[in-house]
Amino acid sequence: MSANSPTAVVVLAAGEGTRMKSALPKVLHEICGRSLVGHVLAASGELDPGQIVAVVGHKHEEVEAHLATFAPDVRTALQPTQNGTGHAVRMGLEELAGGTGSPVSGTVIVVCGDTPLLTGATLRALNDTHAADGNAVTVLTAEVPDATGYGRIVRDGVSGAVTAIVEHKDASESQRAIREINSGVFAFDGQLLTDALGKVRTDNSQGEEYLTDVLGILREAGHRVGASVAADHREIAGINNRVQLAEARRTLNDRLLTAAMLAGVTVVDPATTWVDATVSFEQDAVVHPGTQLQGATHIGEGAEVGPNTRLKDTSVGAGARVDNTVADGAEVGEQASVGPFAYLRPGTRLGTKAKAGTYVEMKNASIGEGTKVPHLSYVGDATIGEYSNIGAASVFVNYDGEAKHHTTVGSHCKTGSDNMFVAPVTVGDGAYTAAGSVITKDVPPGSLAVARGQQRNIDGWVARKRPGSAAAKAAEAASRKPDSEA
Ligand code: UD1
Ligand code: CA
Numbered sequence: 001m002s003a004n005s006p007t008a009v010v011v012l013a014a015g016e017g018t019r020m021k022s023a024l025p026k027v028l029h030e031i032c033g034r035s036l037v038g039h040v041l042a043a044s045g046e047l048d049p050g051q052i053v054a055v056v057g058h059k060h061e062e063v064e065a066h067l068a069t070f071a072p073d074v075r076t077a078l079q080p081t082q083n084g085t086g087h088a089v090r091m092g093l094e095e096l097a098g099g100t101g102s103p104v105s106g107t108v109i110v111v112c113g114d115t116p117l118l119t120g121a122t123l124r125a126l127n128d129t130h131a132a133d134g135n136a137v138t139v140l141t142a143e144v145p146d147a148t149g150y151g152r153i154v155r156d157g158v159s160g161a162v163t164a165i166v167e168h169k170d171a172s173e174s175q176r177a178i179r180e181i182n183s184g185v186f187a188f189d190g191q192l193l194t195d196a197l198g199k200v201r202t203d204n205s206q207g208e209e210y211l212t213d214v215l216g217i218l219r220e221a222g223h224r225v226g227a228s229v230a231a232d233h234r235e236i237a238g239i240n241n242r243v244q245l246a247e248a249r250r251t252l253n254d255r256l257l258t259a260a261m262l263a264g265v266t267v268v269d270p271a272t273t274w275v276d277a278t279v280s281f282e283q284d285a286v287v288h289p290g291t292q293l294q295g296a297t298h299i300g301e302g303a304e305v306g307p308n309t310r311l312k313d314t315s316v317g318a319g320a321r322v323d324n325t326v327a328d329g330a331e332v333g334e335q336a337s338v339g340p341f342a343y344l345r346p347g348t349r350l351g352t353k354a355k356a357g358t359y360v361e362m363k364n365a366s367i368g369e370g371t372k373v374p375h376l377s378y379v380g381d382a383t384i385g386e387y388s389n390i391g392a393a394s395v396f397v398n399y400d401g402e403a404k405h406h407t408t409v410g411s412h413c414k415t416g417s418d419n420m421f422v423a424p425v426t427v428g429d430g431a432y433t434a435a436g437s438v439i440t441k442d443v444p445p446g447s448l449a450v451a452r453g454q455q456r457n458i459d460g461w462v463a464r465k466r467p468g469s470a471a472a473k474a475a476e477a478a479s480r481k482p483d484s485e486a
Contacts, residue, residue, distance in 0.1 A: 014057030033276025046120025084208025
C-alpha cells in the first residue's frame with residue numbers, strides 16, 4: 001500500500017444476472033481465460049488497496065469457491081438478499097469494519113463485478129482525481145452512444161457540477177436524453193459513505209437501496225461531489241447478457257493482440273486469433289490464423305504457431321514451429337517441430353530440435369534433443385534420449401488395464417516402424433528394433449531386437465483355395481512370365 005492507495009475496494013458481485021439465462025452466476029462467466037470478477041479483481045489490485053472485499057449473494061458458495069482459488073487474499077461479505085447496490089456496499093463495509101462498528105476511514109473504491117474491461121489505469125485516474133479534488137465522492141462516468149438502462153448523470157445547468165444520478169427506470173423524458181452515464185464505479189470517503197448509506201431510502205421504482213442516492217445525500221449535506229470521465233466508454237460496459245459477453249471478449253482480445261503486435265509479435269489474422277489475458281510472447285513470434293492461446297501459454301522469440309492451433313499452458317521455445325496442433329501443459333523446446341496434426345497432452349517435454357510429427361499423440365513423455373517421432377504414433381509415459389528416431393506407427397503401450405507403466409528409449413536409437421513398446425521396458429543407447437516388433441523385453445545397448453512372427457509362404461494356396469478368382473488369374477499370368485520380369 002502506497003501513500004495514495006485506497007483503504008479498500010468493494011467489489012459488488014451478489015446479483016443473479018438474470019439476463020445471462022445461466023446456471024452459472026454471472027460474474028463467473030469467462031472471457032479471455034478469466035472470470036468477469038477475476039478481471040475486475042486484477043484491475044482493482046493495480047490500485048494496491050489495503051483490502052479487497054467482494055460482496056456475494058446469489059449462489060455465493062460457487063462464487064466464494066472461485067475466489068478462494070483465484071484470489072485467496074480477497075475477503076467476502078454475504079448479502080443474503082439482493083436489496084440493491086447501496087445495501088450491498090453496506091454489507092461490504094460491515095465486513096471490513098469486522099464487527100467493530102467503527103466506520104472505515106480513508107478512500108473506499110466501489111466497483112461492479114461485471115465490468116471486465118475496466119483497467120487499472122482508469123481506476124488510478126479516478127482515485128487520483130478523488131484525492132486531488134478533496135471530494136467526498138467521485139463517480140466514474142462515460143458518454144455512451146446508447147444510455148438505455150443506465151443511471152444518468154444529472155449536472156447543474158450553470159456550474160456543470162454533478163447533482164444526482166437518476167436510474168433509467170426513475171428518469172424523466174428529458175433525463176433519459178442524457179448520454180453521460182454512471183459506470184457504477186466510485187471513489188468515496190469511507191466515513192462519509194458509511195454515514196450516508198444509513199440514510200438511503202427505498203422509495204424508488206425497484207424498492208431497493210440505491211448506492212447512487214449517496215451522491216445526492218452527500219451533496220445536500222454540503223460535501224464535494226465530483227466526476228471522472230472515462231476516456232473510452234467501452235471500458236465501463238457492464239455485462240448483462242451473452243451478446244454483451246461476446247462483445248466484451250472481442251474488445252478485450254483486440255486489446256491484448258494490439259499490445260502484442262506493438263511489442264513485436266506478428267498476428268496474421270487478429271479476427272481469428274484468440275488469446276487469454278495470461279498469455280505472453282517474445283519478439284518476432286508469429287501467430288497464424290485460427291489459433292487460440294490459453295492459460296499460461298508462452299510463445300518464444302521467432303517461434304511460429306498455427307494455423308488452426310490451440311495451446312493451453314504450453315511454452316513454445318525460440319524458433320520452434322507448431323502447426324495444426326492441440327497442446328495442453330506441454331513444453332516445446334527451441335527449434336522443435338510439432339505437427340501438422342499433433343496432440344501434446346500434459347507432461348510432454350520436447351527437447352531442442354526435437355519433433356512430434358503428423359498424427360502423433362504424446363502424454364507425460366520426455367523427448368530428448370534432436371529426437372524425432374515423425375509419423376502416426378502414440379508416446380505415453382516415456383523417456384527418450386537424444387538423436388533417436390522412432391519409426392512410423394509406433395505405440396508406447398503404457399496401460400495394462402490397471403496401471404500405467406514407463407518406457408525408456410536411449411540416445412541414438414533407431415526403432416522400426418509399427419513397433420509396440422510394452423511397458424515397463426527399456427531400449428538401450430544405440431539399439432535398433434526391427435519393423436513390426438512387439439518389444440516386451442529390455443533391449444541391450446547396440447543390439448538389434450527382432451520380435452515378430454517368422455514369415456511362411458504357402459505355395460499355390462490361391463490356385464487351390466480360390467480357383468478362378470481374379471487373384472488366381474493374376475498369379476497364373478505372373479507364373480508364365482520369364483523370371484526376369486516376375
Ligand atoms: C447500476 C447502477 C446504475 C449504473 C449501472 C452501471 C444503481 C442503483 N444503479 O445499475 O446507475 O448505470 O449499474 O452498470 O446502483 N449488486 C449486488 N447486490 C444487489 C444489487 C446489485 O451485489 O443487491 C451488484 C450486481 O451483482 C452487479 C452490480 O451490483 O455487479 C450492479 O448491479 P445491477 O443490478 O447490474 O445494476 P444496474 O441496474 O445495471
Ligand atoms: Ca438492477
